[in-house]
Amino acid sequence: MVPKELEWVWNARWASYEAGDKELYQFSEKDFDKKAKKLAQAGVNAVITSGFHFRWSFVHEWPKLSEMLRKIVKSCHKYNIKVVEHHSAVLTHNPAGENEWSQIKKWEINLKHKEFYKGLEDGDISYEGVWLSQMRQIDPRTGQFSHTVYKGWALCPNNPLYQKLYFQYLAQVYKCGVDGIMTDDVQFRPSGYGCGCPYCRKLFTQKTGYKMPPNGLCDKSFYGNMDNPSYRAWLIWRKESTRDHHRRVTNHFRRLGLELCRPFYSSADTTAWAIQGLAGEVENASKLWTTIFTEVLGLLPNYYTWPYAGSEAKHRNALCYREKVPAMCLFYPKDEKENLLCWALTKSWGQCYWGGISEKKQEALGEVFNFEKEHPELYEKPETISEIGILFSSQTRTTYKGMKEEYYVEEWRGWVQTLMRANIQFDVIIDQDLEQKRYFDRFKLLILPNAAHLSKKQISSLYSFVEKGGNLILTYETGMYDETGRKHEKYPLEKLKKYGKGKVLTIPGKPGVKTSFYLESIVDDKRLIKTNYKPDKNSMKLIIDSVKKLYNKPLLETENIHEGILVNIFKHKKELVIHLANVAGTSDYKGKIIKPAKHLNFPSVYSLSGKSSMTLKIRKIMRKAKLFSPEIKEEIDLNCYQKNSCTIVEIPDKYLNCYSAILLEK
Numbered sequence: 001m002v003p004k005e006l007e008w009v010w011n012a013r014w015a016s017y018e019a020g021d022k023e024l025y026q027f028s029e030k031d032f033d034k035k036a037k038k039l040a041q042a043g044v045n046a047v048i049t050s051g052f053h054f055r056w057s058f059v060h061e062w063p064k065l066s067e068m069l070r071k072i073v074k075s076c077h078k079y080n081i082k083v084v085e086h087h088s089a090v091l092t093h094n095p096a097g098e099n100e101w102s103q104i105k106k107w108e109i110n111l112k113h114k115e116f117y118k119g120l121e122d123g124d125i126s127y128e129g130v131w132l133s134q135m136r137q138i139d140p141r142t143g144q145f146s147h148t149v150y151k152g153w154a155l156c157p158n159n160p161l162y163q164k165l166y167f168q169y170l171a172q173v174y175k176c177g178v179d180g181i182m183t184d185d186v187q188f189r190p191s192g193y194g195c196g197c198p199y200c201r202k203l204f205t206q207k208t209g210y211k212m213p214p215n216g217l218c219d220k221s222f223y224g225n226m227d228n229p230s231y232r233a234w235l236i237w238r239k240e241s242t243r244d245h246h247r248r249v250t251n252h253f254r255r256l257g258l259e260l261c262r263p264f265y266s267s268a269d270t271t272a273w274a275i276q277g278l279a280g281e282v283e284n285a286s287k288l289w290t291t292i293f294t295e296v297l298g299l300l301p302n303y304y305t306w307p308y309a310g311s312e313a314k315h316r317n318a319l320c321y322r323e324k325v326p327a328m329c330l331f332y333p334k335d336e337k338e339n340l341l342c343w344a345l346t347k348s349w350g351q352c353y354w355g356g357i358s359e360k361k362q363e364a365l366g367e368v369f370n371f372e373k374e375h376p377e378l379y380e381k382p383e384t385i386s387e388i389g390i391l392f393s394s395q396t397r398t399t400y401k402g403m404k405e406e407y408y409v410e411e412w413r414g415w416v417q418t419l420m421r422a423n424i425q426f427d428v429i430i431d432q433d434l435e436q437k438r439y440f441d442r443f444k445l446l447i448l449p450n451a452a453h454l455s456k457k458q459i460s461s462l463y464s465f466v467e468k469g470g471n472l473i474l475t476y477e478t479g480m481y482d483e484t485g486r487k488h489e490k491y492p493l494e495k496l497k498k499y500g501k502g503k504v505l506t507i508p509g510k511p512g513v514k515t516s517f518y519l520e521s522i523v524d525d526k527r528l529i530k531t532n533y534k535p536d537k538n539s540m541k542l543i544i545d546s547v548k549k550l551y552n553k554p555l556l557e558t559e560n561i562h563e564g565i566l567v568n569i570f571k572h573k574k575e576l577v578i579h580l581a582n583v584a585g586t587s588d589y590k591g592k593i594i595k596p597a598k599h600l601n602f603p604s605v606y607s608l609s610g611k612s613s614m615t616l617k618i619r620k621i622m623r624k625a626k627l628f629s630p631e632i633k634e635e636i637d638l639n640c641y642q643k644n645s646c647t648i649v650e651i652p653d654k655y656l657n658c659y660s661a662i663l664l665e666k
């Protein structure tokens with residue numbers, strides 16, 4: 001639930017507030033005011049600060065940074081903009097080797113900050129009598145500091161010295177009057193091994209009774225060995241341990257009498273590499289967040305990678321529906337056109353938008369944010385009405401087989417992406433939802449793509465769903481193991497087929513793996529990607545045919561709608577809103593090197609279909625249909641009529657370029 005003080009987060013229109021050397025050394029109060037005014041004019045009403053991200057590398061400047069933050073907050077509040085402070089809670093800069101040193105030296109910020117640079121040369125920084133090296137994460141294979149991909153080391157959130165100093169610092173940040181806090185990068189490194197510090201070892205043994213192998217040993221009977229129950233317990237303990245850090249943050253500010261907004265995110269919360277690897281899970285701490293979002297990484301060309309971002313976004317929706325908080329999506333568009341598309345995708349997923357466009361181009365946010373501000377009826381608190389649930393099994397992702405995504409995640413992702421492409425309305429649900437039979441009154445079909453690890457409670461939920469007439473699709477090894485990864489002696493779903501009124505379809509293979517979008521490689525840092533991705537047509541057909549067979553009276557049907565026009569429906573009080581987003585031309589690009597600037601266009605809908613209008617059929621009775629778009633000045637009345645308890649809406653092709661929304665009234 002969103003606390004009363006933070007209700008504003010439901011209608012937040014987010015942007016980044018870049019705070020660097022210019023703001024720190026040169027800005028006058030007038031400059032801060034000017035910057036805030038510009039953001040307000042672009043329709044922004046909430047910002048997340050960025051700058052001096054590896055905060056521990058700048059300990060000597062913390063008082064000065066707080067002074068700047070106070071000015072940012074004061075100026076933003078003048079224009080009714082909320083401010084969330086954001087930094088890395090654990091990462092530090094420590095270049096290793098010639099190559100990393102030369103990169104750091106090129107980065108001019110370091111040269112201006114003498115103490116920071118001295119800290120790099122000395123190899124350590126002391127703060128309040130504590131060396132940073134006393135708080136670092138340890139690579140258990142070597143007993144040395146854990147090196148990160150960010151050219152540095154990381155501090156350990158389980159270290160009591162760290163906890164004391166970090167919470168002292170957070171209290172200083174809160175005194176600047178911020179509305180929220182984001183403490184990033186709370187993960188264990190190196191991937192799959194960290195942390196081997198004495199505090200982590202002790203905690204792990206206390207909580208589970210198991211022991212980690214001693215430092216200086218890469219024990220293969222432990223690391224990566226899913227047959228070893230102590231390794232599986234360690235994977236689960238690590239993610240509980242990062243959650244405990246976040247819980248301490250909330251408890252701490254509440255003890256200070258504060259209620260702060262806590263946006264939280266992951267770019268890849270569903271993946272094994274993120275959770276088995278680094279253990280910083282969003283899902284298991286979802287109760288703590290005020291808004292939960294996906295960061296769509298800046299190096300991915302947004303246009304082509306929407307299926308990947310979309311499947312992650314669907315998972316965040318699952319967490320947000322459960323916790324009754326708004327979902328959000330952060331994109332890094334590079335110009336106005338990309339911004340429009342990124343916003344359109346976000347809105348069609350029922351989420352708030354954080355336009356992470358560079359400061360120079362922030363004006364572009366005005367086009368979409370001011371439109372959004374004028375049409376609260378299209379965007380405020382969307383409610384889902386879908387009748388299909390797809391289980392994302394965090395249990396399976398965490399302790400099933402190993403870190404290769406095709407074991408589990410790609411199978412799940414393939415089902416999600418194929419249904420998104422086909423405009424079949426559905427929701428992702430999580431393990432606890434299934435356990436608690438949540439949404440069972442709404443769902444007609446449940447899909448479990450290789451949900452191998454199921455608890456007794458989840459299995460009994462499935463029996464009661466089928467007993468009452470719900471239909472079920474299971475693939476591959478669904479239900480073969482318990483929630484901790486121990487194999488069931490007897491297959492517990494054996495009797496399900498002949499159990500109740502509902503139909504059960506079992507698919508022995510993993511069709512999702514063959515349809516799931518992946519990137520082969522990122523060619524360089526200019527956001528070019530090479531991909532051999534080509535969804536297997538037969539597997540796609542198998543997925544869609546299976547769903548249509550068990551769900552034959554869909555909530556929403558489309559006619560004359562070309563592939564690549566995405567259609568999503570939400571309920572807003574008594575009205576329904578349908579979002580149309582145009583991503584046509586992104587489905588077939590085997591082996592191509594993709595240059596996003598060249599490819600970003602919105603092919604006219606007419607040229608795609610050769611027909612002059614699109615038709616939507618909705619299984620609800622509605623009387624009126626109006627179309628709105630930031631690309632069209634006036635609102636358009638659409639032809640709309642009722643037939644066999646359904647509403648039919650016709651949309652002339654000329655009314656869809658990149659994005660349009662349709663409001664259906666009773």
Ligand SMILES: [Zn+2]
Pocket residue numbers: 137138156157158159195196197198199200201
């Ligand atoms: Zn540790």
